[in-house]
Amino acid sequence: MKMAILGAIAAGLAAFAPMTAAAQDAAAPAPVAEAAAVPATTAAPAVDAAAAPADTAAAPAAAGAAATHTPMAPTPGKGMPTDPRTGEPGAMAKSLTFQDQFSENGEYALWMHDKILLPVITFISLLVLGLLLWVVVRFNRRSNPVASKTTHNTMIEVVWTIVPVIILVVIAVPSITLLARQFETPPADAVTVKATGYQWYWGYTYPDHGEIEVISNMLDEAEAIKRGEPGQLAVDNRMVVPAGVPLRIQTTATDVIHAFAVPSLWFKLDAVPGRLNEKLLTIKEPGVYYGQCSELCGARHAYMPIAIEALPPAEFAAWVKAQGGTMPGEEEAVAAAVPAPAAVAAATTAAAPAAAAAAAPAAAR
16 A cells, blocks of 8 residues: 555656656746847947947047147248349348249239339339430530420320329229239138237137147247258248138237238238237148248347248148147037937937847746
């Protein structure tokens, strides 16, 4: 009897063991469902990975900011006074005309001077000189002992009235054209550079490029010549701008009136304390262009040179990076590439219910 009961119990336990294993196997999908829910709960790192390219793109910018800019070597005779007999840079110019021009207004003004003003001035000067010599020879006391009593001559009066009017009209047409061109308004996308005059140096700021600031002082003459630059015109830090791009040059001063003038660009604009003057300038080609303060501003007025370094646009962008600045629109592009923290939090929050919904059927099974 006892043996029969023990055998029945053993058979029952043997039958129960497979059922337990089957039940455990049936419950096995629940951990799988939880594992499936893991990617949903880790959606935030996935979003961060999507933002990684923006961080990667920012890395070269940081590297560029640490880079240095090598100043452009000036071209002898370009953008500086030269002696036309020797071509020696930095010598006083002994030419009848101005420096070679590298802006459209400068080229027009140089053409007006060489083709209109200089011939007219030469003709009038020679005419007046000839008239004086003729009067000296013809109407001196020895040749003409009895002086003329003429008080009125209609022909002479008409001539000396009409001829000057014609000359003035001829000069006025290109003069007004040049004046109008110099008052042209810079376009909206012009690169803005603010030049501030101090006693006695210049400061340049770039409001479109992260408020970069450059302080410019005159180099020692020996150091300037050693670098291959004209003495008393070279500076330690130049005003760097892009070539072939419209520039909005703004001038002001902090103490007295200065004047920002670069002869080879046909550019001159007063820098007045409490006032912001503005003028359009487009430099036609890369190069280094020298100028000076052209308003008597104190004891060291002669020691305020100006040096503009015009670079190709791509090199100018690299210079901006080297100064720690940014190009227009760059900050907006980076901000658009990096998702806002609120968007990341919303994505994570939205992923949590999805994970819970995926895990619920598995747990039910």
